[in-house]
Structure formats: structure tokens, C-alpha cells
């Protein structure tokens with residue numbers, strides 16, 4: 001399928017669940033949608049739920065509903081394109097992370113504001129690759145400060161955890177976890193947490209002009225602590241049982257404000273920095289861009305690639 005988006009539902013808020021977070025609770029599911037994008041299919045069907053205030057929220061499990069997709073093999077482009085196709089303007093993602101700091105305890109949440117890319121170059125990380133259309137998104141601030149602040153305002157809704165308002169994540173390739181030497185290197189770089197999915201998800205969200213933030217949920221102390229065993233999947237999943245319940249509670253607390261920002265006032269400050277942010281990112285004049293590429297990109301950006309042919 002190229003070009004035309006037939007999936008639009010005006011669902012302005014998207015939620016991406018990571019390891020241990022495969023569904024939303026407390027909201028009525030109204031529809032499940034299988035989306036096909038010009039970049040392929042997302043990790044699974046997207047569930048659309050209605051909030052008690054009547055607004056719609058889209059939910060997608062990053063690794064699929066039964067966690068069958070490895071972090072390196074997630075079709076991040078399809079995931080982001082599918083949420084945008086449904087109408088998403090804001091995406092709040094969740095990710096299980098290892099802690100690189102004593103003070104970030106397993107069970108704590110971190111609203112990261114920076115990312116270090118340690119993926120190995122094999123992940124499709126741009127919607128423009130292969131389209132014959134050149135564009136460069138601004139990525140110095142990789143997540144939305146407004147969305148982080150909005151989530152932070154509701155931290156008290158989950159008294160069992162500490163919510164750290166900022167931090168730097170390392171996104172490693174995986175799937176094996178880090179060696180102790182790597183873990184210590186990332187600590188020396190000043191990083192706070194480590195995971196395997198922030199890149200390219202955050203990059204693609206920025207290209208798609210989505211207001212994006214990711215709640216990093218600490219599950220373990222990675223491999224740097226000499227006195228402890230390095231992280232295992234069993235440890236991650238054990239902590240995620242509690243983290244998932246806290247994540248759902250946090251989301252329910254955040255939603256009224258988020259819905260206000262996304263639905264009641266479309267020109268709100270929350271989405272303003274990202275909305276339209278790609279308009280000056282293109283190098284070629286439209287007539288020099290590939291017609292096939294323009295058609296493909298129309299699915300995501302009808303406003304930039306809609307009219308020329």
C-alpha cells in the first residue's frame with residue numbers, strides 16, 4: 001500500500017507498551033484495527049479504547065501482544081506510522097530499563113530527556129530512507145519537555161514509586177544484555193538507564209511530528225554492580241509485574257490532562273513544538289523529489305506531499 005491513509009479515526013493519543021505492558025486496563029475497548037503502512041505492518045493490532053470522558057486512546061504493544069518481536073526486529077517505522085495514521089498527535093511510550101545509578105531503584109520510573117544511541121546501524125531509522133526525498137529532523141532534544149512535565153505532575157498518583165524527572169538513556173542493540181565493562185562505560189558517560197528500544201522509536205516519532213515521551217521503568221541494576229549478579233530476563237519480568245500495575249495507574253492519572261491538551265485545545269502548547277516541525281527539513285524543491293517517494297510519504301505527511309502530482 002502506498003500513499004493514501006484510510007485508517008484515520010481522529011485518535012489523537014497513542015500509547016506504546018513495552019516489555020511487561022501488553023494492554024491498557026480501566027478503559028473500554030471500542031475497536032481493534034489492523035493497519036498496513038507503506039513501511040509494512042506494526043507489531044500487532046492496535047486497540048482503540050474510550051476514556052471515561054469519551055476520548056479515544058490507541059494502544060500498541062511494541063513487541064506484539066505475546067512479545068514475539070526482538071528489539072532489533074521491531075518494525076518501528078510501521079508502529080509510528082500506524083499510530084499517526086489513526087490520528088495520533090501525542091505518543092506516550094513505556095519501556096523497561098536497567099538502572100545505571102544506585103539512586104534509581106528497580107521499580108522507579110525515569111522521564112528521560114536524553115538518549116545515547118548504541119544501536120549498530122541495522123535498524124530502519126528514517127521514513128525517508130529509500131524514498132529519494134532528503135530530510136533531516138531536529139533531534140537535539142529527543143523527547144517532548146511538555147509531555148514529560150505533564151506526566152511528572154501526576155507522579156503522586158503512584159506513591160509506591162519514585163518518578164525521576166530527567167535522565168539519559170543508553171539504547172543498546174541487544175538482544176544479549178551488556179557486559180560489566182560496557183555497563184561501567186555507560187555510567188562513566190553519565191547515563192542513567194539502559195534499554196534496547198528508545199532508538200529509533202524516538203527518532204521516528206520526531207520525523208512524524210509526534211509529541212513523544214517515554215516513561216522508563218527500572219527493572220534491574222544492569223551489570224555494573226560488583227556485589228550483585230548481572231541482570232536476567234527473569235529479574236526484569238519479576239519487577240515488571242509491579243511496574244506494569246504502576247504504569248497503568250500513572251497513565252489513568254495522566255489521561256484527563258493529556259486529553260485536555262490533545263482534544264480540547266488542538267493548538268495547545270503541548271503539541272506545538274513538534275506539529276509542523278518538518279516543514280523546513282526538506283532539501284529539494286518538490287519538483288526534484290521522487291514521485292514514488294512523495295506518494296509513499298503522503299501516508300504520513302499529506303500536508304507536504306499531497307498536492308504535487
Ligand SMILES: CSC[C@H]1O[C@H](OP(=O)(O)O)[C@H](O)[C@@H]1O
Pocket residue numbers: 017018019020062063071094095096097174195196197198233236
Ligand atoms: C526483556 S528485557 C529487555 C527488553 O526490555 C525492554 O523492552 P521495552 O523497551 O520494549 O520495554 C528493553 O528495551 C529490551 O527490549
Ligand SMILES: Nc1ncnc2[nH]cnc12
Pocket residue numbers: 096097098099172177178194195196219220221222223231236
Ligand atoms: N539491563 C537492561 N539492559 C537493557 N535493556 C533492559 N531492559 C530492562 N533491563 C535492561
